[in-house]
Amino acid sequence: MSRTVYVNGQYVPESEASISVFDRGFLFADGIYEVTAVLNGRLMDFEGHVARLHRSLNELNMHLTLNDNALRDIHRQLIEKNDLQEGLVYLQVTRGVADRDFAYPDASTPVTLVAFTQQKAIIDSPLAERGLRVISLPDMRWGRRDIKTVQLLYPSMAKMEAKKRGADDAWLVESGLVTEASSSNAWIVDHDNTLITRELSRSLLHGITRRAVMQLARQHDMKVEERGFTIKEAQNAREAFVTSATSLVYPVISIDQRSVGDGTPGDIAKALRRLYIEAGLSVSSSEAEQGA
Ligand code: PDD
Numbered sequence: 262m263s264r265t266v267y268v269n270g271q272y273v274p275e276s277e278a279s280i281s282v283f284d285r286g287f288l289f290a291d292g293i294y295e296v297t298a299v300l301n302g303r304l305m306d307f308e309g310h311v312a313r314l315h316r317s318l319n320e321l322n323m324h325l326t327l328n329d330n331a332l333r334d335i336h337r338q339l340i341e342k343n344d345l346q347e348g349l350v351y352l353q354v355t356r357g358v359a360d361r362d363f364a365y366p367d368a369s370t371p372v373t374l375v376a377f378t379q380q381k382a383i384i385d386s387p388l389a390e391r392g393l394r395v396i397s398l399p400d401m402r403w404g405r406r407d408i409k410t411v412q413l414l415y416p417s418m419a420k421m422e423a424k425k426r427g428a429d430d431a432w433l434v435e436s437g438l439v440t441e442a443s444s445s446n447a448w449i450v451d452h453d454n455t456l457i458t459r460e461l462s463r464s465l466l467h468g469i470t471r472r473a474v475m476q477l478a479r480q481h482d483m484k485v486e487e488r489g490f491t492i493k494e495a496q497n498a499r500e501a502f503v504t505s506a507t508s509l510v511y512p513v514i515s516i517d518q519r520s521v522g523d524g525t526p527g528d529i530a531k532a533l534r535r536l537y538i539e540a541g542l543s544v545s546s547s548e549a550e551q552g553a
Pocket of ligand 1: 296441442443444445446466467468469470471504505506507
């Protein structure tokens with residue numbers, strides 16, 4: 262089925278959607294994006310994603326004239342027009358169209374805004390059932406990973422290297438410590454059941470799912486520590502897992518071919534995944550009741 266996508270104020274069939282070859286997103290990767298999960302036809306953690314969108318825009322001096330209600334409306338319209346029950350909405354903003362020049366164009370140049378839906382089985386995910394096998398790789402990305410830019414070549418290369426070695430994903434390591442996974446935040450659970458994930462800085466993306474899972478864990482009296490950890494500590498941990506909008510929580514069962522715990526998805530990762538889905542579905546249904 263052909264999707265309806267959003268391009269600069271218009272909803273068009275995907276086959277008719279186009280942007281200029283002079284778009285700075287295309288020429289310079291001069292753009293930012295957000296991915297929001299959709300469960301049961303409703304958006305998960307939308308406020309968090311929009312807040313981070315504004316942060317990314319500010320850090321790059323990009324100006325979006327649409328307000329948050331308009332952004333929410335675009336998301337909802339896309340969900341409705343594409344009859345999306347489960348999957349994601351992708352939103353991208355670039356610095357717009359200008360002659361090729363490293364310097365930014367005049368600030369009055371309108372940004373390009375594109376959004377589309379993608380179906381994905383998020384709740385019944387085979388990877389969540391089986392758990393991920395990950396490898397470690399050096400983190401060779403740029404120094405502002407807190408900005409969600411569309412320059413994703415190194416994460417793509419890391420994912421391909423993982424696949425080549427028979428694994429699912431890569432955990433990226435800098436100065437001996439794990440920063441995050443190629444497209445999710447990395448966590449371990451120690452033998453006292455404390456959850457450990459890297460502290461926020463410019464070295465990693467400030468995951469919206471990371472924050473939501475952290476809140477859920479604390480509400481359920483789990484201890485959370487924000488600090489770096491080594492691959493060795495992760496291999497010897499009780500459990501490991503990752504969080505992101507499209508995976509929610511995926512257990513990690515091996516790192517560099519060494520089993521984590523007993524080599525099957527850990528109980529805490531499974532419980533957090535279940536709690537997060539329940540929370541998402543209950544917010545979704547209360548929004549639905551309000552006709553939101
Ligand atoms: N990726 N770290 C990186 C490098 C990411 O690309 C992502 C998300 C995350 C998790 O952030 P969040 O919980 O807000 O989704 C962490 C998205 C899903 C993507 O690029 O498709």
